[in-house]
Amino acid sequence: MMNQPLLPTIATIIHTIYRRKVILRLLFSGIVLFLATQIYLSTTTNTTAGARYRKSWKLEIDDLIVQCYTIVFQNLIDSGFLTGDSKTLAVGTQFLELTGALNESGVKYSKTTKRNDWLPYDNHTFDVEFCTHTSLDYSLNPSGFSSELSRTLKPDGYLIIHTESKDSYSLNSLLDLFDSFKLIRSREIDIRHWSIEGIHEIVLKKQNKILRRRRMIAGSCSVPAYKKSLIQDSEPLVFKEPLNPCISIKNNFENVKNMRYLPLMADISFKTQYVYIDVGAKSYGSSIGSWFKKLYPKQEKPFKIFAIEADKQFHEEYKSKKKITLLPYEPWVRNESLFFEINRVSNGPNEERGRGMGRVQSAQTSSSYMGDINKIQGFDFADWMKNSFGEKDFVVVKMDVDGTEFDLIKKMIENGAICLIDEMFLECHYDRKQRCSDGERSSRYQNGYEECMKLYSSLREKGVLVHQW
Numbered sequence: 001m002m003n004q005p006l007l008p009t010i011a012t013i014i015h016t017i018y019r020r021k022v023i024l025r026l027l028f029s030g031i032v033l034f035l036a037t038q039i040y041l042s043t044t045t046n047t048t049a050g051a052r053y054r055k056s057w058k059l060e061i062d063d064l065i066v067q068c069y070t071i072v073f074q075n076l077i078d079s080g081f082l083t084g085d086s087k088t089l090a091v092g093t094q095f096l097e098l099t100g101a102l103n104e105s106g107v108k109y110s111k112t113t114k115r116n117d118w119l120p121y122d123n124h125t126f127d128v129e130f131c132t133h134t135s136l137d138y139s140l141n142p143s144g145f146s147s148e149l150s151r152t153l154k155p156d157g158y159l160i161i162h163t164e165s166k167d168s169y170s171l172n173s174l175l176d177l178f179d180s181f182k183l184i185r186s187r188e189i190d191i192r193h194w195s196i197e198g199i200h201e202i203v204l205k206k207q208n209k210i211l212r213r214r215r216m217i218a219g220s221c222s223v224p225a226y227k228k229s230l231i232q233d234s235e236p237l238v239f240k241e242p243l244n245p246c247i248s249i250k251n252n253f254e255n256v257k258n259m260r261y262l263p264l265m266a267d268i269s270f271k272t273q274y275v276y277i278d279v280g281a282k283s284y285g286s287s288i289g290s291w292f293k294k295l296y297p298k299q300e301k302p303f304k305i306f307a308i309e310a311d312k313q314f315h316e317e318y319k320s321k322k323k324i325t326l327l328p329y330e331p332w333v334r335n336e337s338l339f340f341e342i343n344r345v346s347n348g349p350n351e352e353r354g355r356g357m358g359r360v361q362s363a364q365t366s367s368s369y370m371g372d373i374n375k376i377q378g379f380d381f382a383d384w385m386k387n388s389f390g391e392k393d394f395v396v397v398k399m400d401v402d403g404t405e406f407d408l409i410k411k412m413i414e415n416g417a418i419c420l421i422d423e424m425f426l427e428c429h430y431d432r433k434q435r436c437s438d439g440e441r442s443s444r445y446q447n448g449y450e451e452c453m454k455l456y457s458s459l460r461e462k463g464v465l466v467h468q469w
């Protein structure tokens with residue numbers, strides 16, 4: 001099993017960013033050095049000295065890399081994962097050096113490639129596969145690449161992966177990509193050649209069956225310890241009802257500033273896809289443009305954005321946003337027509353404007369005929385989530401649905417969709433004083449602040465990293 005899971009901290013993330021910069025700088029100095037050598041060599045054309053210099057300079061670096069991986073392979077041989085007779089595949093940018101190191105270690109048959117998406121080999125070709133830290137970490141399609149590694153490896157074959165990721169969250173995401181593999185060994189090793197701090201080495205063994213790591217166990221999500229500790233590390237819930245009812249949590253800058261986003265606490269690599277679902281999206285600028293695009297830390301991952309918004313007045317502007325999928329429905333617990341109350345209550349100065357719709361009700365259960373104009377299409381949100389996304393996806397949900405959240409979340413807990421959410425921003429609507437001056441409680445929402453707090457607490461207990469919004 002995993003050695004001590006490292007507590008992810010902001011420092012780790014800062015370090016990651018810093019490390020990227022270091023790599024960029026190294027790359028840049030490499031290019032400068034290369035150009036300088038070329039210029040030097042072009043001034044000494046055809047002299048044997050120039051050629052010899054070029055040769056020795058390059059050989060020295062290559063030798064270091066060969067030596068370094070020879071140590072790695074030697075260790076795998078000593079541990080019994082690799083033998084001289086193993087048909088071996090090594091994947092990494094320094095593929096020539098990998099060939100050298102495998103030969104140096106006495107491995108008779110080996111292939112190397114720098115591809116990190118698909119592999120040009122038949123099914124069940126190799127006994128052992130090895131990935132340097134430049135392969136899976138840098139793959140643009142880690143899920144496709146993991147299938148390729150699995151496809152080309154023989155049953156009972158060993159897969160050895162080097163990764164720069166060290167926190168429990170990303171290591172578990174990585175393991176989730178290989179669900180027909182058994183974890184044999186996981187440890188930090190020292191590769192001195194690069195300006196990196198240490199590499200995590202994972203040894204996996206291919207099994208004949210799929211070993212699913214189920215998140216959903218008998219009606220509740222299974223919450224591993226590393227997720228529990230993330231929830232503990234996030235900002236505490238605000239149990240005291242805000243005194244000023246005009247300032248909701250999200251409008252209070254202090255709250256947003258103190259919010260401990262999951263990608264600030266953990267490395268979110270190795271997910272199949274990255275998804276942001278804005279449930280009750282309103283206008284593009286109300287939160288997708290102003291908050292998610294600008295402020296949510298995305299660790300350079302390509303997020304797919306879904307905006308769920310039934311109000312027609314907002315639909316036009318989403319047509320021009322090609323990268324956002326608009327679902328023009330009201331999130332609900334069934335596919336059925338709904339009517340909505342016209343929101344006649346005048347909003348206070350700090351309430352967001354541009355929302356014409358109030359609480360939704362099932363059209364079937366309504367006694368009064370509301371007319372076509374107020375009818376909208378409701379759709380089963382929990383069902384859609386369950387059918388659209390999987391456990392290996394990274395899913396962020398923002399929900400602001402005018403009181404329907406209690407129904408939606410109940411349904412999501414029932415069908416297990418709740419376990420698919422990695423991080424949630426939930427605005428809970430309670431009977432807060434509607435007008436900022438007169439202190440009357442609004443009858444618009446049935447639940448009080450206490451019910452909202454129960455909802456937040458129960459979500460956190462279920463392993464959902466939920467923030468008050």
Ligand SMILES: *[C@@H]1O[C@H](CO)[C@@H](O)[C@H](O)[C@H]1NC(C)=O
Binds near residue numbers: 100103104
């Ligand atoms: C492989 O290793 C052997 C012995 O160590 C050496 O003689 C041979 O030249 C090497 N082959 C390559 C392609 O490096």
Ligand SMILES: *[C@@H]1O[C@H](CO)[C@@H](O)[C@H](O)[C@H]1NC(C)=O
Binds near residue numbers: 123151
């Ligand atoms: C190779 O494996 C893949 C996936 O495991 C499978 O879809 C495909 O049919 C296999 N091809 C052959 C020739 O067996």
Ligand SMILES: *[C@@H]1O[C@H](CO)[C@@H](O)[C@H](O)[C@H]1NC(C)=O
Binds near residue numbers: 335379380383
């Ligand atoms: C409900 O509506 C959504 C959106 O149109 C659709 O994707 C889904 O299949 C429907 N579900 C059922 C059970 O009809």
